[in-house]
Amino acid sequence: MPSLEVSGVTVAFGRAKALDGVALAAEAGRVTGLIGPNGAGKSTLFDVVSGLRRPLSGRVRLGGRDVTRMNPARRSRRGLGRTFQRLELFGRLSVRDNLLVAAELGPQRRHAARAVDALLDRLALTDVADLAADALPTGLGRLVEVGRALAVRPSVLLLDEPAAGQDAAETERFAALLRSVAADGTAVVLVEHDMSLVMAVCDVVHVLDLGKVIAVGPPEAVRRDRTVVAAYLGA
Ligand code: ADP
Numbered sequence: 506m507p508s509l510e511v512s513g514v515t516v517a518f519g520r521a522k523a524l525d526g527v528a529l530a531a532e533a534g535r536v537t538g539l540i541g542p543n544g545a546g547k548s549t550l551f552d553v554v555s556g557l558r559r560p561l562s563g564r565v566r567l568g569g570r571d572v573t574r575m576n577p578a579r580r581s582r583r584g585l586g587r588t589f590q591r592l593e594l595f596g597r598l599s600v601r602d603n604l605l606v607a608a609e610l611g612p613q614r615r616h617a618a619r620a621v622d623a624l625l626d627r628l629a630l631t632d633v634a635d636l637a638a639d640a641l642p643t644g645l646g647r648l649v650e651v652g653r654a655l656a657v658r659p660s661v662l663l664l665d666e667p668a669a670g671q672d673a674a675e676t677e678r679f680a681a682l683l684r685s686v687a688a689d690g691t692a693v694v695l696v697e698h699d700m701s702l703v704m705a706v707c708d709v710v711h712v713l714d715l716g717k718v719i720a721v722g723p724p725e726a727v728r729r730d731r732t733v734v735a736a737y738l739g740a
């Protein structure tokens with residue numbers, strides 16, 4: 506059973522359908538890529554999965570349980586974590602406190618301080634732990650956001666362009682982190698424009714275009730798919 510299962514999801518903004526009958530599954534232990542041109546509907550799909558936007562139709566299941574009518578807080582308690590395309594950190598709080606706020610909501614709340622120290626270490630953020638989050642460059646800020654999502658120990662982790670603003674060395678470390686998070690048994694869903702990162706870390710990729718899934722498969726096959734190539738070239 507997939508950790509996350511989306512079926513038949515349709516969302517309209519006015520007359521335009523941002524999502525049109527979308528299905529997606531993400532399994533524990535795997536990194537599932539979600540790619541597609543700007544405006545394809547990727548962030549909207551994350552909003553539907555996390556409960557920030559109610560779909561016109563369709564279902565969302567977490568660990569087999571239908572959560573379509575659950576609010577975002579309950580979904581998060583059921584193991585859903587996410588990051589946002591636009592950073593949503595507590596800018597004046599330190600990096601450590603940003604993670605601590607999240608850890609105190611999670612299953613390790615009694616040992617939150619210790620869990621946060623381990624997480625800072627894992628993310629290589631220990632050196633900047635006492636800086637205010639808004640003092641960090643974007644690439645590091647995104648890492649803090651990923652840390653905040655991880656602090657809640659999610660079973661499903663949605664990442665919306667987490668590597669945007671990272672340099673090549675940061676992206677390489679980030680790829681290793683994603684593999685290790687998946688290896689812990691998390692179902693990771695990655696929205697990402699950096700195709701070399703997608704190729705390096707994803708087990709399977711879903712391609713969205715104009716609100717529809719136009720291809721699903723292993724990254725190498727998807728990259729060669731003619732419909733996918735045409736969508737990216739605007740043909
Ligand atoms: P992506 O993340 O793939 O770039 P989005 O999910 O942000 O795409 O957007 C999908 C489509 O829905 C786009 O056409 C976008 O303009 C539209 N859209 C997104 N959010 C809103 C909104 N709050 N109101 C109206 N249209 C929106």
Ligand code: MG
Nearest residue numbers: 547548549590
């Ligand atoms: Mg987006």
